[in-house]
Amino acid sequence: MNAPAAPRVRFAPSPTGHLHVGGARTALFNWLYARSQGGTFILRIEDTDQERSTEASYAAILRGMEWLGLEWDEGPGKGGPCGPYLQSERLDTYRDHLRRLADQGRAYRCFCTGADLEAREKAVTEAGGQWEGYDGKCRALSADASATLAAAGTPHAWRLHTPAEGVTFWYDLVVGKREFQNAVLVDRVIVKADGFPTYQFACVVDDQLMGITHVLRGDDHVSNTPFQILIYDAFGWTPPKFGHLPMILGPDRKRLSKRHGATSVEEFRDQGILPDAMINYLALLGWSIGAGGDEVLETAALVKSSASRKSTARRRLSTTTSWRTSTASTSSGCRRSSGCAGAADHRRARLGLGRGLAGGGC
16 A cells, blocks of 8 residues: 655745734644654745735745745755746646636636626625625526627636535544535636636645645634635535634734734734744644643644634743743753754754655656
8 A cells, every 4th residue: 555645835925914923823824734743844825816915924934934944845945846936927737727618618708897796796796695705697608608708808817616516525624524515606707807717716726736635724714715615616626625724813812913913923023022932822722731741732633623623822922931031041052042053953853753754756
């Protein structure tokens, strides 16, 4: 019997702001899983939102990852067999895959403008109905009518043709079986009128081509998953395993935001927080210190446990930081920070992880 392939996981932030602690925790859990299983950790930048993506945010994400010591095996600055790792540099790939779906009748042009959709939504709601996001108007166009409008230069997006009946389900690594009725999964846009793919389409194509085996991300993506599974199905691909981690909450049990104080990794850094303290803090949001004093337990258990660990507690970070500050020197006198040449090796040792990596091809 062949041994299972080494896992390939990814952290795929959008460069629309600084590295949020929620994103950092997602990156950490993916990094931990890759390191503990002899797998590959990929950093991919999802910059298809041309209006909001900035070079400053891109640079801030890289700085945050480097400060935390979450080194990636493939991605910006590292390269790899599945590059490029910026989605804005992969547009030809998305066009090719859109063409495949269009040829198979699984995607269709949509000529509806934003004003058209708003007018139809208003009409439905005023009549007492519920607008689901799209009513399938352009799906009813014949192939000839659609081609004629496109040839005339009429702006259009592309939508995925989704089933109207049945259910889409998956077994989540964190909470178990999840399912959605297909009737509520509207035909979402997969390529916008400007030719750029939507997040939904690009991430599926990239995860497939990059050989991603496990998708570990925040549970704000749960509603995206069934539609993404339908994209996998349209291509005839097998989806990766999905695990959705609970969002980090503030003391008031609401999603962590600026009103709670610092939310980005660099803000905590600027307050004097040490990298190891931040790593421990993020890990403890998904686990607690074991009886044996382990700082971070087995990754598979850590990920599984996160279903019941949602709230952030600044006092936990303060306690961790105090302890870290008092023990921040190694036996060689090297401070445990990302500025130390041995920081990455120290972090591997502290987490009980081996150094060997095994990566699958594309």
